[in-house]
Amino acid sequence: MDNLFKATKRESAVDIVVNSIKQLLADKKLLPGDKLPNELEISEGLGVSRGSVREAMKILSAFGLIDIRVGNGTYVSDSPSSELLDSLLFTYFITNPDLTSLYEFRRIFETDIVRLAIDHYDENQEQRNSLRENLKELDALIQEGAAPEKILKNDMDFHHILGEASCNALASRIYYFVMDSFRASISHTHKHQNGEYVYKAHSQIYHIIESKAYDDIEECIKQTIDIWYDLLQD
Known part of the structure; x- marks a missing residue:
């Protein structure tokens, strides 16, 4: 040196x-x-x-x-600074973007996360197993009529596991932050359902990853985020 x-x-x-x-x-x-x-x-x-x-x-x-x-x-440093990354993303969210901007942001980013999960299919067996177990847990919660708080936790857990399945530390960190930032709005949508919409949306995402259906990613994510968007306006 x-x-x-x-x-x-x-x-x-x-x-x-x-x-x-x-x-x-x-x-x-x-x-x-x-x-x-x-x-x-x-x-x-x-x-x-x-x-x-x-x-x-x-x-x-x-x-x-x-x-x-x-x-x-x-x-x-061995890894990107979560403090700096969170600060940059927080700056975006405190600019008070409208719902349409948030919809577009989430749709673009979640599409790429699912694509990365398929790209790294051979590396993320553990995460895919966790996604499957998460869906089984959600089904059980729905059957027992669980409280919205439990459904919300399962919902957030699914997205955190999905981020890890991207096998990209930076993308996973950003996705983790983004979804946590949407927690309040996601919680609001649970008031209109008992987890059935969540189960349908998450099942579609999981099956697209398992079948490596690249061509179906964009439409799937659009449909799942459309549900979130529509329920927020009720």
């Missing part, structure tokens, strides 16, 4: 450090889990003060790009 850190353009000292590390990550010269050189090595390599390096590390840590381990050094 002796020649990794070189200043190439006029920037503030802190920006030089931040942008240099971001570029090394983009170029894959630094990989998740890699240990960074110490402050002195970085400051000498980039021609900036150690104070500037320290400030840059605070910024990169806040963005979840690096992990500062006291007494053990600084490392490239």
